[in-house]
Amino acid sequence: MAEAKREPRDYGLQQIGAARIDGPLVVVERARDVGYDEIAEIVGEDGRIRIGRVLDVSDRQVVLQVLEGTTGLSNRATRTRFLGENFRLSVSADMLGRVYDGLGRPIDGGPAPLALERRDINGMPINPTARHYPREFIQTGLSAIDGMNALVRGQKLPIFSGNGLPHDRVSAQIVRQARLIDASVDFSIVFGAMGVKHDVAEFFIRNFEESGVLARVVMFLSLADAPSVERLLTPRMALTMAEHLAFDCGQHVLVLLTDMTNYCESLREVGTARGEIPGRKGYPGYLYSDLASLYERAGRIVGSTGSITQMPILTMPSDDISHPVPDLTGYITEGQIVLDRDLTHRGVYPPIAGLPSLSRLMKDGIGKGFTRDDHPALASQLFACYARVKRVRGLADVVGAEELGALDKLYLKFGEAFEQRFLNQGEDENRPIATTLDIGWETLSILPRDELHRVSDALLDVHYAQGVAAAASAKGDPL
Amino acid sequence: MSTSSDSPHVTRISGPIITASGLAAAQMYEVVRVGASGLIGEVVKLNHGQATIQVYEDTTLLAPGAPVQLTGAPLSVLLGPGLIGNIYDGIQRPLPGIQAQSGAWIRRGEKVAPLDTERRWHFVPVLRAGADVEPGQVIGTVAETPLVEHRILVPPELAGTLRHVAPEGDYTLLDPVAEVATAAGPREIALMQRWPVRVPRPIRERLRITEPLVTGQRIIDTLFPIGKGGTAAIPGGFGTGKTITQHQLAKWSDADIIVYIGCGERGNEMTEVLREFPEIRDPKSGLPLMDRTILIANTSNMPVAAREVSIYTGITLAEYYRDQGRSVAVFADSTSRWAEALRELAARLEEMPAEEGFPATLPTRLAQFYERAGSVTTLAGERGAITIVGAVSPPGGDFSEPVTQHTQRFIRCFWALDSELANARHYPSINWLRSYSEYAGDVAAWWGARAADWSELRAEAIGVLQREERLQQIVKLVGPDVLPDSQRLILFIAELLKDGFLTQSAFDDKDMYCDPVRQMTLLRLILNLYLKGRELVQQGAPLLKIQQLPAVPGIVRAKSAFGNDEQAALGRLGAELAAQLEALAGEYRK
Ligand SMILES: Nc1ncnc2c1ncn2[C@@H]1O[C@H](COP(=O)(O)OP(=O)(O)OP(=O)(O)O)[C@@H](O)[C@H]1O
Ligand SMILES: [Mg+2]
Numbered sequence A: 001m002a003e004a005k006r007e008p009r010d011y012g013l014q015q016i017g018a019a020r021i022d023g024p025l026v027v028v029e030r031a032r033d034v035g036y037d038e039i040a041e042i043v044g045e046d047g048r049i050r051i052g053r054v055l056d057v058s059d060r061q062v063v064l065q066v067l068e069g070t071t072g073l074s075n076r077a078t079r080t081r082f083l084g085e086n087f088r089l090s091v092s093a094d095m096l097g098r099v100y101d102g103l104g105r106p107i108d109g110g111p112a113p114l115a116l117e118r119r120d121i122n123g124m125p126i127n128p129t130a131r132h133y134p135r136e137f138i139q140t141g142l143s144a145i146d147g148m149n150a151l152v153r154g155q156k157l158p159i160f161s162g163n164g165l166p167h168d169r170v171s172a173q174i175v176r177q178a179r180l181i182d183a184s185v186d187f188s189i190v191f192g193a194m195g196v197k198h199d200v201a202e203f204f205i206r207n208f209e210e211s212g213v214l215a216r217v218v219m220f221l222s223l224a225d226a227p228s229v230e231r232l233l234t235p236r237m238a239l240t241m242a243e244h245l246a247f248d249c250g251q252h253v254l255v256l257l258t259d260m261t262n263y264c265e266s267l268r269e270v271g272t273a274r275g276e277i278p279g280r281k282g283y284p285g286y287l288y289s290d291l292a293s294l295y296e297r298a299g300r301i302v303g304s305t306g307s308i309t310q311m312p313i314l315t316m317p318s319d320d321i322s323h324p325v326p327d328l329t330g331y332i333t334e335g336q337i338v339l340d341r342d343l344t345h346r347g348v349y350p351p352i353a354g355l356p357s358l359s360r361l362m363k364d365g366i367g368k369g370f371t372r373d374d375h376p377a378l379a380s381q382l383f384a385c386y387a388r389v390k391r392v393r394g395l396a397d398v399v400g401a402e403e404l405g406a407l408d409k410l411y412l413k414f415g416e417a418f419e420q421r422f423l424n425q426g427e428d429e430n431r432p433i434a435t436t437l438d439i440g441w442e443t444l445s446i447l448p449r450d451e452l453h454r455v456s457d458a459l460l461d462v463h464y465a466q467g468v469a470a471a472a473s474a475k476g477d478p479l
Numbered sequence B: 001m002s003t004s005s006d007s008p009h010v011t012r013i014s015g016p017i018i019t020a021s022g023l024a025a026a027q028m029y030e031v032v033r034v035g036a037s038g039l040i041g042e043v044v045k046l047n048h049g050q051a052t053i054q055v056y057e058d059t060t061l062l063a064p065g066a067p068v069q070l071t072g073a074p075l076s077v078l079l080g081p082g083l084i085g086n087i088y089d090g091i092q093r094p095l096p097g098i099q100a101q102s103g104a105w106i107r108r109g110e111k112v113a114p115l116d117t118e119r120r121w122h123f124v125p126v127l128r129a130g131a132d133v134e135p136g137q138v139i140g141t142v143a144e145t146p147l148v149e150h151r152i153l154v155p156p157e158l159a160g161t162l163r164h165v166a167p168e169g170d171y172t173l174l175d176p177v178a179e180v181a182t183a184a185g186p187r188e189i190a191l192m193q194r195w196p197v198r199v200p201r202p203i204r205e206r207l208r209i210t211e212p213l214v215t216g217q218r219i220i221d222t223l224f225p226i227g228k229g230g231t232a233a234i235p236g237g238f239g240t241g242k243t244i245t246q247h248q249l250a251k252w253s254d255a256d257i258i259v260y261i262g263c264g265e266r267g268n269e270m271t272e273v274l275r276e277f278p279e280i281r282d283p284k285s286g287l288p289l290m291d292r293t294i295l296i297a298n299t300s301n302m303p304v305a306a307r308e309v310s311i312y313t314g315i316t317l318a319e320y321y322r323d324q325g326r327s328v329a330v331f332a333d334s335t336s337r338w339a340e341a342l343r344e345l346a347a348r349l350e351e352m353p354a355e356e357g358f359p360a361t362l363p364t365r366l367a368q369f370y371e372r373a374g375s376v377t378t379l380a381g382e383r384g385a386i387t388i389v390g391a392v393s394p395p396g397g398d399f400s401e402p403v404t405q406h407t408q409r410f411i412r413c414f415w416a417l418d419s420e421l422a423n424a425r426h427y428p429s430i431n432w433l434r435s436y437s438e439y440a441g442d443v444a445a446w447w448g449a450r451a452a453d454w455s456e457l458r459a460e461a462i463g464v465l466q467r468e469e470r471l472q473q474i475v476k477l478v479g480p481d482v483l484p485d486s487q488r489l490i491l492f493i494a495e496l497l498k499d500g501f502l503t504q505s506a507f508d509d510k511d512m513y514c515d516p517v518r519q520m521t522l523l524r525l526i527l528n529l530y531l532k533g534r535e536l537v538q539q540g541a542p543l544l545k546i547q548q549l550p551a552v553p554g555i556v557r558a559k560s561a562f563g564n565d566e567q568a569a570l571g572r573l574g575a576e577l578a579a580q581l582e583a584l585a586g587e588y589r590k
Helices: A143-148 A167-177 A198-210 A228-232 A234-248 A260-273 A287-295 A324-330 A341-345 A375-399 A406-423 A433-444 A457-475 B095-102 B218-223 B242-252 B267-276 B304-322 B335-348 B362-371 B402-410 B419-423 B440-448 B454-478 B485-502 B516-538 B543-547 B552-561 B567-588
Strands: A020-022 A025-029 A038-043 A049-058 A061-066 A079-086 A088-091 A099-101 A117-120 A137-139 A159-161 A187-194 A217-222 A252-258 A307-315 A335-338 B009-014 B017-021 B030-034 B039-047 B050-055 B068-074 B076-079 B121-125 B138-143 B149-153 B160-165 B169-171 B176-182 B185-190 B193-196 B205-207 B231-235 B257-263 B293-298 B327-333 B374-377 B383-392
Touching: A038 A061, A049 A079, A088 A234, A117 A234, A143 A375, A143 A406, A143 A433, A159 A167, A159 A324, A167 A198, A167 A252, A167 A307, A187 A198, A187 A234, A187 A260, A198 A217, A217 A234, A228 A234, A228 A260, A234 A252, A234 A260, A234 A287, A234 A307, A252 A260, A260 A287, A260 A307, A260 A324, A287 A307, A287 A324, A287 B335, A307 A324, A324 A335, A375 A406, A375 A433, A375 A457, A375 B454, A406 A433, A433 A457, B017 B030, B030 B050, B039 B304, B050 B304, B068 B193, B076 B304, B121 B176, B138 B160, B138 B176, B193 B304, B218 B454, B218 B485, B218 B516, B231 B242, B231 B402, B242 B257, B242 B267, B242 B327, B242 B383, B257 B267, B257 B304, B257 B335, B267 B293, B293 B304, B304 B327, B304 B335, B304 B362, B304 B383, B335 B362, B335 B383, B335 B402, B362 B383, B362 B402, B383 B402, B440 B454, B454 B485, B454 B516, B485 B516, B485 B543, B485 B552, B516 B543, B516 B552, B516 B567, B543 B567, B552 B567
Parallel strands: A099 A217, A159 A307, A159 A335, A187 A217, A187 A252, A252 A307, B231 B383, B257 B293, B257 B327, B327 B383
Antiparallel strands: A020 A025, A025 A061, A038 A049, A038 A079, A049 A061, A049 B009, A088 A117, B009 B017, B017 B050, B030 B039, B030 B068, B039 B050, B076 B193, B121 B138, B121 B169, B138 B149, B160 B176, B176 B185, B205 B374, B374 B383
C-alpha cells in the first residue's frame, strides 16, 4: 500500500476558512497536498474538534464530509488540519468486552486500547482464490433457520424485518444459541449499531450480559442521537475489528449490524448534499457497490482458522421487500431471513416467513456428514408443500374452506401444523437439529405419502412411517 | 512527490475518476500509470491536454500533483497458452499470482503478468517456411490442457510469406516461433500476442445458427433452446437462480471453451467454481471441467472501473479461442452490475444521465457486447462460435427497468426467472409463459435428426402449459372441482410436467445433467399419458382412475430415480404405464 501512508509533512499546518458549508459538507480552498479519502480535523469557533473525510480533491479545492455535523462552523473561522492518512482503527484483541462510539472512541470509561496496529477501516478485497468455501453448519436452535435456511460459518445472512417485528429478539436468541454441532468453540461477537435507539442497544447489552458473553463482545454504538454521517463509518469500524479477531487471532466472529436501513439513509443524505444524481428512491446509484464493500467482508480465508459470519439487520420501509435497501442487500448477501407480520399477528415466534427466506449456502453445509442424510430432501419438500398451502389458502378465501377437496383440506391441516409446531417455538427453546428434522417429518406425514415426491422412496420408508406415528401420538389417537 | 508544472500530473481525484494535465500527447483509451505506486488507468476523455482517466484501482490518498505516465498502448489482453484454467481480475491480472505475491488480500498497485513467460510449451509446427500465410492462419499447435489444443495463429493484421518456422520443441511465450515477410518488412510471431479489449477481433463472415448449445437443462434445451453462437439473457430478482443456472450451463454445455465472468458479484461464488470445476468431469471427455474454463472475477467489492472492463476482457479471450475454430460459451454474471459501473463512472464524469441515471450510451454498449457473439467463419476459414449468456439483475425484480429492456432488444433468447417459482423452490425458476427463444426454429432440424418428434412434443408441452394457465384463472375463482375431467386432466398433466420435467435440481447427482435422449424419454412419458388420458376421458373413464394408476407416482420420481445411463429402467416404466393405460382402456371400450 505505497500510497496509504504518505511521506511525513507538516501536519500541524492549518487551513483557515471554509469557502462553502452545505449540510455535512465543507469546501476548503487552496489546500495543498491533500489526498483522496484523507481525514482531517475541523475546528469551529467553539473549539470543538470534528472529524472530516475528503470526498473530492483538486488542485483548487477540497470537499470534506464532516462526520460530526457542521453546526457552529463558519466561513471565516473554520480551521482544518489534514492528517495525512485515511480513517484508521487501532485494533487489538484486548478490545473484547469493550464499548466504543461510532468512530471507535471508548465510551465505557475505560482507557483507549493499546494501539498495536492501526488499520484502514475500508479493508481490502479478499482474493477469491484465497477464500475457503464456507461449509460448517451452525446450529441456531431455531427450526425455521436450521431446518430450512441453515446458516454456515462464514456466511452473510441478513434479517429482513419491519418496524415492530421481533428482529432484536430473534437475533439475540441466535447469539445465545449459535453453536457448531460437534465443537464447543464459542463465537466472539462484534456488534455495530447505526442510528438505533438507546433501548435497543440496552436490550442487546442486557442480553449479552445475561447469556454471559459480554466479555466476548466488542460494541460500536452510533445511536439515534449521534450525527447521522457518523454511521457511515460505524460498520466499517465493526468489520475492521472483526477481521482482526478472525484472521489475525483465529477467532470465529459473529457480526451483528443494526439497522442497515439507517446506514443507507445516511448515505443518501450525503449523496443529496453533494448534489449527486439520485437513483431509486433517492438513494445513490452506487448503493450496491457501497453495501457490497461491507457485506463482502465476511467469510473464511486460506491460512487462518478464523471466520466472519455476518448477520446484518434491516427494517424494510412499509414491509416492502423490493425497497432498494432490502433489494440490494439481497443481491449481495447469501440469502435472507425474512420476518413476516402476518405470522406475528397469529402469535408465531419466531415469525420467519416460510417462502421468501433463503440460505444459499445451506446446500453445502447440510446432509450426510454434516447434519443428517434426510435434511436436504426434507427441506425441499417442506418448501414445496408450504407453497401449496399458500395457494390453497388463497383458494379457500374465495370458495370457503368447506368447499375444498379432501387433499386441499389436508394441506390446510399441514400448513397449520407447520406453522404452529415447526416454525413456532419458545424464546428459550434451543432445538437440536435432530429434533427440528423429526418435527418436520411429523408435519409432513399429515399429507399422503404420494404427495411427497421430492423425497426418495428410501427416505420415506424410514421417515414417513415415523412421522405418522409421531403425529398420531402427539394427537393421542391410535393409528 | 510534486512534479514540475508541465509534466503530466494529477489535478483532481473523485473516486475512480481522476483528471490530469500535461497530457497533450495522450491517446484516447491509452493506458496510464498513476502516482508513485503506478495505479493502472485508462484515458477516457481528452480536452486541451487535460485528460480524464478511469483508474482501475483504489485511489485512496492519491493527491493532486502525483505524476502520470503514458504507456503508449490501449488497454489490451495477452493471448496465448496458459489462459485456460486461470482466474483473472477485470484487467487480466491473475488472482493466483496476486495471492502468491500478497496473500489473501488484494492490495493496490499489484503487478503480476497475465501469463507465465518463463514456462515452456511444446510447440508443433503445421506450416513450413515458404508458405504464404493469411491473417488468422494456424502456424502450429500447443497442447494447452488435455482438453484444449491451442492453435498459434498469424495475428489478424498480418500476411505474407513464412520465412522461418521453429522446429517442434519447447518454447517460452516470448520466443519467436515464426517469421513472416510482409509488405512492411519481416515480422516475428511468438506463442503470445496482444489485442485491445475494446476492439472486436475480425472474422471472415457470420453464419446462420443451426446447432443448439446442448445444456443438459431440460427447460432450456426442450422449451427455450439457445443456438451455438446465440445470445440469451437471464433476468431475475435476487435469489431466483441466475448464478446457479449459469453455473449449470458452464458445467454441462457442450461448448469447447467456457469463459465465466463474475462481474460485480460475490467472492464465494467464484471460490465455489474454483473448488468444484476441477472435480467435475466433462461428460464427453471425462476430463476435469477446469481444463476448458477461464474465469474472470471482478467481485462486487473490487474496484468498479475494473468491473466495467471485465466484460471486454472476457469476451476478447473468448474471441481468441473462437478464432482457433472453437465453440466458446461466455457467461456474464451480472450485466446489471456492469451497467451500474457504467452509470457510476458516467456520474463521476458528470455526463448527462438518461433513463434512471444510466448514460445515454447504455443501449449502444449493450448492443456492442452482444454483437460479439455469433456463429462465424474465422479468418482461417474454420467454423467458430461465441454464445453469450448474460444475467440481468433488475431492481425489485421488475423487468421494466432500462437494463432488462435494452438487453431484450439485442438478445434472442429470454429466460425469465420468477420469484414466485423460486419461493416455492421450483428450480430452475424459469417462467414458461414469459420466456421465449427465437432459436427454436433454427435448431429444430438438428433435434429432428435425433428425435423425430422433438418439435411436436415441444409444441404439445407448451400447449398444455398455456391451457393450464387459462384454467388456473378459473380455478382461482371457483376451485378446480367444477371443471370437467377433460380440463382437470390438463391441470394434472401440467402438474406432472412441472414436477417431473421442468424442475431440475442442480444438486441432484442423477439429474443435474440430463442428456438429450433422456430429456425426450421423460417428456414422452408424460405426454403419452396425456394423449392416452385424453382418449380415456372421452370414452368416459373418470380422471381419478388415471391418476391412481400404479405407475403414475413413478413418473414424477423418474428424473431423480433414473440417470442418463438408466434408459432401460425408464423404458420399463414407460411400458408399465402403457400397459396399465391399455388395461384401463379395455374397461371403457364399448
Ligand atoms: N437449479 C437449481 N436447483 C436447485 N437449487 C437452485 C437452482 N437454482 C437456484 N437454486 C437455489 O436458489 C438459490 C439462489 O440461486 P442463485 O444464487 O443462482 O440466485 P441469483 O439469481 O444468482 O441471485 P443474486 O441475484 O442475488 O445473485 C441457490 O442458492 C439455490 O439454493
Ligand atoms: Mg447470482
